[in-house]
Amino acid sequence: MTGPSTAALNRFEHVPLAVFPTSAEASRAVAREIAALIRSRQASKKPVVLGLATGSSPLGLYAELVRMHREEGLSFSNVTSFNLDEYYPIQPSNPRSYRHFMQAHLFDHVDIPPSNTHVPDGTVSLSGVDVHCREYEERIRQAGGIDFQILGIGRTGHIGFNEPGSPKRSRTRIVTLDALTRRDAAGDFGGEPNTPRYALTAGVRTILEARRIVLMAWGQHKAEIVRSAIEGPVTPQITASFLQEHDHVQFVVDRAAAGALTRYRTPWLLGALADQGLEWDAAMVRRAIVWLSQTRKKAVLKLTDDDYNEAGLQDLLRIQGSAYEVNLAGFYQLQHTITGWPGGRDPARTRPGDAPVRPLRSPSAATFPKRILVLSPHPDDDVIGMGGTLCRLVEHGHEVHVGYQVSGANAVSDDALARALRFVRDSGVAREADAKNIGSLCETLESQGALPETEEVHKWKGLVRRQEALSAARVCGVSSGHMHFLDLPLYHAAPGARRQLGEADRSAMRALLSEIKPHLIYAAGDLDDPHGTHRLCLHALRDALASLRGETWVKEAELWLYRGAWSEWSTDEIDLAVPLSPQEVLRRRRAIFCHETQKDMALFLGDDRREFWQRSEDRSRRLAETYNALGLAEYEAIESFKRYAPEEFLRDLPL
Numbered sequence: 001m002t003g004p005s006t007a008a009l010n011r012f013e014h015v016p017l018a019v020f021p022t023s024a025e026a027s028r029a030v031a032r033e034i035a036a037l038i039r040s041r042q043a044s045k046k047p048v049v050l051g052l053a054t055g056s057s058p059l060g061l062y063a064e065l066v067r068m069h070r071e072e073g074l075s076f077s078n079v080t081s082f083n084l085d086e087y088y089p090i091q092p093s094n095p096r097s098y099r100h101f102m103q104a105h106l107f108d109h110v111d112i113p114p115s116n117t118h119v120p121d122g123t124v125s126l127s128g129v130d131v132h133c134r135e136y137e138e139r140i141r142q143a144g145g146i147d148f149q150i151l152g153i154g155r156t157g158h159i160g161f162n163e164p165g166s167p168k169r170s171r172t173r174i175v176t177l178d179a180l181t182r183r184d185a186a187g188d189f190g191g192e193p194n195t196p197r198y199a200l201t202a203g204v205r206t207i208l209e210a211r212r213i214v215l216m217a218w219g220q221h222k223a224e225i226v227r228s229a230i231e232g233p234v235t236p237q238i239t240a241s242f243l244q245e246h247d248h249v250q251f252v253v254d255r256a257a258a259g260a261l262t263r264y265r266t267p268w269l270l271g272a273l274a275d276q277g278l279e280w281d282a283a284m285v286r287r288a289i290v291w292l293s294q295t296r297k298k299a300v301l302k303l304t305d306d307d308y309n310e311a312g313l314q315d316l317l318r319i320q321g322s323a324y325e326v327n328l329a330g331f332y333q334l335q336h337t338i339t340g341w342p343g344g345r346d347p348a349r350t351r352p353g354d355a356p357v358r359p360l361r362s363p364s365a366a367t368f369p370k371r372i373l374v375l376s377p378h379p380d381d382d383v384i385g386m387g388g389t390l391c392r393l394v395e396h397g398h399e400v401h402v403g404y405q406v407s408g409a410n411a412v413s414d415d416a417l418a419r420a421l422r423f424v425r426d427s428g429v430a431r432e433a434d435a436k437n438i439g440s441l442c443e444t445l446e447s448q449g450a451l452p453e454t455e456e457v458h459k460w461k462g463l464v465r466r467q468e469a470l471s472a473a474r475v476c477g478v479s480s481g482h483m484h485f486l487d488l489p490l491y492h493a494a495p496g497a498r499r500q501l502g503e504a505d506r507s508a509m510r511a512l513l514s515e516i517k518p519h520l521i522y523a524a525g526d527l528d529d530p531h532g533t534h535r536l537c538l539h540a541l542r543d544a545l546a547s548l549r550g551e552t553w554v555k556e557a558e559l560w561l562y563r564g565a566w567s568e569w570s571t572d573e574i575d576l577a578v579p580l581s582p583q584e585v586l587r588r589r590r591a592i593f594c595h596e597t598q599k600d601m602a603l604f605l606g607d608d609r610r611e612f613w614q615r616s617e618d619r620s621r622r623l624a625e626t627y628n629a630l631g632l633a634e635y636e637a638i639e640s641f642k643r644y645a646p647e648e649f650l651r652d653l654p655l
């Protein structure tokens with residue numbers, strides 16, 4: 001047997017689930033199921049009704065259906081479709097509308113009769129919305145109900161736009177979008193202030209009435225919500241959990257989105273690992289020990305045989321001998337993640353008896369000083385995610401470069417830019433032509449309340465962020481000659497178009513890497529970022545490294561991923577923990593303060609309205625407390641990293 005038994009799985013998972021290695025394979029499997037349904041109905045001359053979703057999750061599915069239409073003659077002539085939702089208000093011609101999305105990704109490329117396609121109408125008047133929604137339901141009924149419903153899942157757990165609190169009996173209606181959903185959509189709308197507040201959506205009841213439902217989810221950023229929807233209680237707080245009550249539903253996910261499920265996170269709860277085709281390697285032992293220490297609320301070295309036995313970890317005791325042995329092995333693993341010398345120790349400052357610097361592993365581990373490249377997707381992720389470590393690396397004498405991948409212009413409010421422009425205008429130092437231009441921009445803002453979305457405005461906004469980054473790096477001691485502003489084009493998509501990685505992004509990354517040939521690379525592994533920029537930036541690094549993998553310096557380089565403002569590594573994943581003193585925490589705070597334009601962002605970030613320096617401090621203090629509770633030393637704060645050898649990174653990165 002190579003997996004957990006069905007009985008064991010059913011104790012935790014309340015929805016049938018298919019896990020595929022990649023989203024591409026999963027999308028193809030769903031496409032095959034839909035194609036088979038369409039064909040079988042065609043054979044008996046019957047229509048088929050599809051319920052469709054937008055967003056990034058079904059993109060691969062639609063691409064595959066289009067391919068099947070072109071290459072395998074799959075016809076959509078007997079298909080009627082109903083989309084789940086639409087922003088409100090919005091014109092169908094708006095490239096950000098879901099109607100536009102559906103035309104661009106599916107309808108325009110297949111032979112579905114245009115009059116058979118239905119998307120809620122974002123142009124109806126507010127007074128006509130209720131009637132429109134009732135008619136939408138009626139049309140679904142008249143078409144015979146939905147045969148096959150495609151769903152994605154939002155990070156709030158929404159299906160359609162049924163945000164937390166939507167009742168099970170809800171039907172098609174107008175809804176207010178959740179703050180997290182608006183943040184996730186902000187990338188498509190050029191910032192949160194421009195993102196719609198309302199949407200029309202099919203209700204939970206409408207969705208549950210479909211005869212077959214497939215929910216698709218890809219990527220690590222969906223892992224937690226997928227777990228809650230599958231393993232958690234049925235609750236209106238996570239509307240996807242209502243699917244547990246459907247008789248013919250399936251979640252189709254990739255390995256990254258499945259990562260938080262019990263079968264992967266704590267597989268020993270499903271039975272002996274050997275029976276599941278798994279083994280107690282060092283990583284699994286560490287995971288079990290951290291988990292046990294946290295669930296028992298006891299330091300690692302205080303765990304007893306009884307603790308292991310009662311938690312279902314007898315297996316581990318049998319293999320290692322006793323709790324004493326397991327505890328020691330786990331304790332040292334954790335202890336050895338901690339170092340105040342993240343780039344290695346200066347031989348000139350090393351005294352006999354000093355502890356070795358364990359976390360470094362690469363052939364160049366002993367090289368001192370090192371060339372180090374810190375990649376910061378936006379101009380502030382470096383200091384938010386690893387400001388303390390950055391200061392240390394510079395102080396220890398390494399050659400530290402920072403590569404800012406995108407300009408960050410989208411996150412500068414018009415008001416913030418206007419402050420800078422007014423200063424230039426009023427100072428009288430600008431050349432005549434520039435002064436006129438700047439003057440007219442200031443007037444536009446005053447008369448129209450917003451600046452136009454032009455390239456010029458974008459450029460100014462990027463420059464404001466560049467100055468902030470330069471100030472912050474000065475606080476950390478990075479020399480301005482070692483700061484590289486790449487301004488990757490992946491950041492600038494046409495309105496409504498999804499951002500994509502292109503050749504220009506890859507070659508800019510390649511050029512920077514080849515110029516520096518770093519021994520150590522730090523990159524943001526914050527895949528939960530709301531706008532998806534971090535994920536694309538990490539893709540850009542992966543592609544650049546892949547094309548350089550033959551070079552000796554790449555083989556010898558070590559890659560560390562840090563987390564930014566949004567989430568922390570889980571403790572058992574951390575390979576490097578850099579403790580910070582109270583003074584270092586304050587210095588990092590000063591560096592983050594330099595990013596003044598980003599203070600505005602706190603107004604849009606979730607309910608707690610915490611600014612970035614607060615997020616960074618809370619996170620790193622909490623991690624220090626977590627380490628302490630495991631029985632390790634008590635530090636003020638800790639910044640954490642996960643190691644990848646470039647080859648591992650190219651193979652395993654859970655994007």
Ligand code: F6R
Nearest residue numbers: 053054055056057152153154160
């Ligand atoms: C889209 C929809 C939403 C999305 C969900 C996931 O029509 O109804 O529920 O399915 O927000 O979005 P992506 O796939 O972009 O992560």
